[in-house]
Each structure stands twice: as C-alpha cells, then as structure tokens.
Amino acid sequence: MSFQTDTIHAGVAPDKAYGAIMTPIYQSSTFVFEDIGKHRGFDYTRSGNPTRKALEDSLAALEGCSGAVAVTTGMAAIATVMHLFAAGDEIICTDDCYGGTARLLSTFAEHFNVCVHFINLRNIEDIGGYVNEKTRAIWIETPSNPLLNLVDIAAVTAFAKERGLLSIVDNTFLSPYLQQPFKLGADVVVHSTTKYLNGHSDVVGGAILSNDPDLDQKLKFLVNALGTCAQPFDCWLVLRGIKTLVPRMKEHERNARIIAEFLDSHPKVKRVFYPGLESHPQHDLAKRQQRGFGGMVSFELEGGQAEVEQVLRGTRIFALAESLGGVESLIEHPATMSHASMGSEHRLVAGITDSVIRLSVGIEDPEDLVADLRQALA
Known part of the structure; x- marks a missing residue:
C-alpha cells in the first residue's frame, strides 16, 4: 500500500x-x-x-x-x-x-x-x-x-x-x-x-x-x-x-518554504538555513535523499543580542518554547535553550552562533506567520 x-x-x-x-x-x-x-x-x-x-x-x-x-x-x-x-x-x-x-x-x-x-x-x-x-x-x-x-x-x-x-x-x-x-x-x-x-x-x-x-x-x-x-x-x-502525518507534513513544508523565502529576502537576516532553498549548499542532496524539505527553518540575524531578544520576545503566533514538530509554530534560541548544554566551544566549532534562531513552522495560515515574523523583525 x-x-x-x-x-x-x-x-x-x-x-x-x-x-x-x-x-x-x-x-x-x-x-x-x-x-x-x-x-x-x-x-x-x-x-x-x-x-x-x-x-x-x-x-x-x-x-x-x-x-x-x-x-x-x-x-x-x-x-x-x-x-x-x-x-x-x-x-x-x-x-x-x-x-x-x-x-x-x-x-x-x-x-x-x-x-x-x-x-x-x-x-x-x-x-x-x-x-x-x-x-x-x-x-x-x-x-x-x-x-x-x-x-x-x-x-x-x-x-x-x-x-x-x-x-x-x-x-x-x-x-x-x-x-x-x-x-x-x-x-x-x-x-x-x-x-x-x-x-x-x-x-x-x-x-x-x-x-x-x-x-x-x-x-x-x-x-x-x-x-x-x-x-x-x-x-x-x-x-x-x-494517522495525520502525511497531510500535516505537507502543510509544515508548504509554510516553511514560504517563511524561508521571506526571511531570505529580509534585510535584517544574515542567512537562512533551509534545504528547500536553491541557495542552500546541499539543496541537490536534499532532493536526492529526501522526499521533501521539512518544516524546520533556522536563520541568523545581522545584529547582536539585543536584536535576537527583540525577535524572540516580539512574535505573537510563534511561541517561545523548545521542542518542535507540533501543529503550532514555535520559536527558540539554540544557544540558550536547546543547545545550552552543548557548551559554547562546541557550538562555536559547529557554527551555532548566538545570533541563530530556530523556527518550528506549524500549520497555521502562512500569511499570518509571515506577518508575525515581519512585525517582530521590524
């Protein structure tokens, strides 16, 4: 089947x-x-x-x-x-x-x-x-x-x-x-x-x-x-x-792609980490070994700690929380949340800077999600 x-x-x-x-x-x-x-x-x-x-x-x-x-x-x-x-x-x-x-x-x-x-x-x-x-x-x-x-x-x-x-x-x-x-x-x-x-x-x-x-x-x-x-x-x-994995994953990915493209064009975003973007260095590998690109998007801000905190505190739909993969959208700061236990030296070698923000993109209306990020970045 x-x-x-x-x-x-x-x-x-x-x-x-x-x-x-x-x-x-x-x-x-x-x-x-x-x-x-x-x-x-x-x-x-x-x-x-x-x-x-x-x-x-x-x-x-x-x-x-x-x-x-x-x-x-x-x-x-x-x-x-x-x-x-x-x-x-x-x-x-x-x-x-x-x-x-x-x-x-x-x-x-x-x-x-x-x-x-x-x-x-x-x-x-x-x-x-x-x-x-x-x-x-x-x-x-x-x-x-x-x-x-x-x-x-x-x-x-x-x-x-x-x-x-x-x-x-x-x-x-x-x-x-x-x-x-x-x-x-x-x-x-x-x-x-x-x-x-x-x-x-x-x-x-x-x-x-x-x-x-x-x-x-x-x-x-x-x-x-x-x-x-x-x-x-x-x-x-x-x-x-x-039982709802397939329709959920399709919505997660659709929304993530829209958000990745929005962030990729935003002047305050230094770079976007999403294999679905053609600019991703492993985009071809993603197409070869994956059926799709998933619902996770990370990005690095141009600014420092103040700008990161502004975005983390500024979203209204994206909830500030760890974990991922749920139908609701989440935003988190790896350096102080999911990867705090990794240690600063390990994070630095791995490329996880303090300016990286991770999104678990849910299945809400993508226009609402983009608008939420836009006002948080403003």
Missing part, C-alpha cells in the same frame, strides 16, 4: 474483542497467564504491551525495517542505543547535532569510557582519520539541529559497511514520510516521536528501529532490561498522531 494508507492502517486493526476501530489503550501493568508458562503473548507491560506493539508495528512498516521498539523519550532511544557499546569503544558523531545528544554522548565518554568524536560528516574524506580498531559506529543526524546541514546517508553508510561499523541515523526532523534511511543503508534509526510523528505537543516518546533480526533482539532486550519502554497511553497518542 502507499505510505499514506500505511499511516492509517499499518500495524493496527479493529479490536478483536468488540471491533473498536481505534487501538485500545491496554492500561494494565500485568496480564493473566492461561496456565503455568503459558500466556496470550504478553505477561508484563515492561516486557510488552498490545498498544505498544501496535505502535511498533506501525513504525516498522513506515520506516521499512524488520523491528521497532517504542521508548519513553527521544533521549531514552539514544541512551538505549548507547548500551550497545562497551568501555573502550569509539563513536563518530555529527558535530552540529542536537544539544541533548551531545550532552548524553559526552556523559557516556566521561563516565563509561566510550570515546566520541564530534566531526563534520559532510566531508566524507575526513571521516577516515577518526576510524581505528576501536571504532564501532557512526552517528548521523540529518538534517542537523539547528543548522539543517545534511549528511549524505548513502555515502556514509557505505563507508561504515566497508569497515564493519554500525550506522545510526536520527530521523526526527523529517519523519519516515520525508526520509527513509534504511533504503539508504542505515542499520539503526532513532526518533523522538514527541515531534512530527505525534505532531500535537501532548506527549513525549521515542523509538528505535533496526533492520537485522539479531539487532532487533538486542534492542528489545535492552529496552526490557533498562526499563526504557513507552507507556500504553503515550503509545496510543503517537498512534493517533501518525
């Missing part, structure tokens, strides 16, 4: 008990055994739950892979994947990644002796200098948060496979509708389902997907052992959101 049809039906079916068309919320911690050593597929919700399984089956179908595990948050997804590695292992990671990712990977480096190299993965020829006998994986975030730089997934995953390394892709910014990393060679994909998959700013969740039966089992074991599993009601909310 088509992707849009799969968002409605994949992994879910009318409830066998009463025919409910929506997946029931199995809000139960435990399940009764039919006999000693015999149950109906579920025994304890940390190990498995019917509502969570429906979400996992849906996500696996949408990403086109063999297995999925739903977890409590996007950070829980990253933390769980990191338990695939042992002390002494080394990981190569996108340098301009989400601040929480940088913080967690740095914590693993500090406390568990897992060395992390944050490098510019856009220059594939530079990656080889960081690979040695201890290297285990390459962590790819594309588009990156907040600068929307792209990594050539097919090229980097091919590089990884030649050297026996895992390739892990954070696909949160685009969702499986606009980008499918497994088709480009990825081994593991992570999501913050809080964002576009849910799309309504009313739940936090995460997911880990894999395309190898052995890896599937390892990840399911880790989620059960660590207790990072998603709860039934949260899974139900994400399932509900997925």
Whole structure:
C-alpha cells in the first residue's frame, strides 16, 4: 500500500474483542497467564504491551525495517542505543547535532569510557582519520539541529559497511514520510516521536528501529532490561498522531518554504538555513535523499543580542518554547535553550552562533506567520 494508507492502517486493526476501530489503550501493568508458562503473548507491560506493539508495528512498516521498539523519550532511544557499546569503544558523531545528544554522548565518554568524536560528516574524506580498531559506529543526524546541514546517508553508510561499523541515523526532523534511511543503508534509526510523528505537543516518546533480526533482539532486550519502554497511553497518542502525518507534513513544508523565502529576502537576516532553498549548499542532496524539505527553518540575524531578544520576545503566533514538530509554530534560541548544554566551544566549532534562531513552522495560515515574523523583525 502507499505510505499514506500505511499511516492509517499499518500495524493496527479493529479490536478483536468488540471491533473498536481505534487501538485500545491496554492500561494494565500485568496480564493473566492461561496456565503455568503459558500466556496470550504478553505477561508484563515492561516486557510488552498490545498498544505498544501496535505502535511498533506501525513504525516498522513506515520506516521499512524488520523491528521497532517504542521508548519513553527521544533521549531514552539514544541512551538505549548507547548500551550497545562497551568501555573502550569509539563513536563518530555529527558535530552540529542536537544539544541533548551531545550532552548524553559526552556523559557516556566521561563516565563509561566510550570515546566520541564530534566531526563534520559532510566531508566524507575526513571521516577516515577518526576510524581505528576501536571504532564501532557512526552517528548521523540529518538534517542537523539547528543548522539543517545534511549528511549524505548513502555515502556514509557505505563507508561504515566497508569497515564493519554500525550506522545510526536520527530521523526526527523529517519523519519516515520525508526520509527513509534504511533504503539508504542505515542499520539503526532513532526518533523522538514527541515531534512530527505525534505532531500535537501532548506527549513525549521515542523509538528505535533496526533492520537485522539479531539487532532487533538486542534492542528489545535492552529496552526490557533498562526499563526504557513507552507507556500504553503515550503509545496510543503517537498512534493517533501518525494517522495525520502525511497531510500535516505537507502543510509544515508548504509554510516553511514560504517563511524561508521571506526571511531570505529580509534585510535584517544574515542567512537562512533551509534545504528547500536553491541557495542552500546541499539543496541537490536534499532532493536526492529526501522526499521533501521539512518544516524546520533556522536563520541568523545581522545584529547582536539585543536584536535576537527583540525577535524572540516580539512574535505573537510563534511561541517561545523548545521542542518542535507540533501543529503550532514555535520559536527558540539554540544557544540558550536547546543547545545550552552543548557548551559554547562546541557550538562555536559547529557554527551555532548566538545570533541563530530556530523556527518550528506549524500549520497555521502562512500569511499570518509571515506577518508575525515581519512585525517582530521590524
């Protein structure tokens, strides 16, 4: 079936008990055994739950892979994947990644002796200098948060496979509708389902997907052992959101393109970060590996702190808040919000200046959104 049809039906079916068309919320911690050593597929919700399984089956179908595990948050997804590695292992990671990712990977480096190299993965020829006998994986975030730089997934995953390394892709910014990393060679994909998959700013969740039966089992074991599993009601909310993923993403992208073009022509804007603009240095790569350009737009102001604060305080529709991917538009300042934990030196090397502002473009009327930004910039 088509992707849009799969968002409605994949992994879910009318409830066998009463025919409910929506997946029931199995809000139960435990399940009764039919006999000693015999149950109906579920025994304890940390190990498995019917509502969570429906979400996992849906996500696996949408990403086109063999297995999925739903977890409590996007950070829980990253933390769980990191338990695939042992002390002494080394990981190569996108340098301009989400601040929480940088913080967690740095914590693993500090406390568990897992060395992390944050490098510019856009220059594939530079990656080889960081690979040695201890290297285990390459962590790819594309588009990156907040600068929307792209990594050539097919090229980097091919590089990884030649050297026996895992390739892990954070696909949160685009969702499986606009980008499918497994088709480009990825081994593991992570999501913050809080964002576009849910799309309504009313739940936090995460997911880990894999395309190898052995890896599937390892990840399911880790989620059960660590207790990072998603709860039934949260899974139900994400399932509900997925049903409107395609029409929402189309509106997000339409609005983002309009706003990016407006900002690109504004005299107070130094530069705009949006792969949908032909001026973006990786516009052709975006067209090649993505179905669309997404709903995230970042821009750098010509002025300093006062001008940045004026814009952040001046919007009326764009709410000053972290997170992204909801139907409502948000504005945030990476240096003091989403990437504050990254540290100023890391941000400077990655190119995340104090003048960068990030927008999560919602699905409001684009004329209203442009007018809101225009008056805030005035």
